[in-house]
Amino acid sequence: MIKTIGFGIGLVRFANAACTSGDGLEGVCRTRRECARIGGTGSGRCVNGIAVCCVVQKYCGDVTTSNSTYFANPNFPNLYNGGTICTFTIRKLSDDICQARIDFIAFTLAQPDANGLCATDGLTITGGASTVPTICGDNAGQHIYVDFNGNSTIQLNIFTGIAANSRVWNFKVSQIGCDCPTRAPSGCLMYYTTLMGTVRSFNYGTTGNAAMTRQLANQNYGVCIAMQPGYCSINWAQTAGDLYSFTVTGDSPTAVTTGTAGTNAVIGALCTTDFVVIPNPTFTGATPGAANVDRFCGNAFQPLTTNSKPFVLTVVNDANEVGDIGNRGFSLDFTQQRCNNVPVIG
Ligand SMILES: *[C@@H]1O[C@H](CO)[C@@H](O)[C@H](O)[C@H]1NC(C)=O
């Protein structure tokens, strides 16, 4: 958006550019007056001092109609005792907004129960065009995209059960224009635009939890990777150096009690409860069992490559952890591979 403001001897035009405030939060360059109007706090200077870096921090019960708004627990950065349902509403800032991207800057809610259910605390999202699974536990650093459903608002609802001074959250909420190059394909819950990166299941963590599962139940979503020009296939492998980086079904007792990596890679039709799907893989190591499989579970993951597009990984978890002990979910690294015989500049 281009703003024109009166400025002494003439008019100065400037865009509502992104900026970083003195305390490291992302804001938008706005005039001091506009920042105050939308409930923001100005810090630092933009546009040679005629604007401020305006950061909008919102809390339970608030509504946002502006970009780059933060939504935190009451008394953030202090811990929150819980006991309420807290709702935050996102309203499109203009007609040509298609998605909200929510970055979990801080996200610690109660861990799931022994079935992986968010029984005490959880985040639910309503009002969007796409379904978002309920998530809880530790999710700092993760992100999600939610498609707007026409002009309807999107609600982030955080329920917190039994009182315990242990929760903290702060989410950055961005509004993504329909023509924005970083808009995720519709329906992708997570979207990565890098050549390499790490995808983790929600509540993935390297420490165990008393209920013996970190893996969340009732998940069914897609993680999309933007295919880069000159790149034709993608490798997936367990995150190196992390013994628990693929513990999806069955017991993970070796990983949990002895610090030994799991070796039981399970594939294909044997994966019926919790699994990830990667279409049409070629195994880059020894092939575990049959070929022609797209489902992966167990407590180890055989590195693979696929050239099926779009690049997508689907996560499916059923409603419980019956038969599974100590599963933490997955942490998988992806690396896009250059096209064969196609020269790539740069
Ligand atoms: C959204 O609201 C705008 C007016 O603000 C209207 O022109 C448009 O048709 C509405 N879109 C839908 C899908 O209802």
Ligand SMILES: *[C@@H]1O[C@H](CO)[C@@H](O)[C@H](O)[C@H]1NC(C)=O
């Ligand atoms: C909102 O901010 C993000 C960066 O945080 C930017 O990518 C996006 O384009 C902005 N949306 C609009 C509508 O300007």
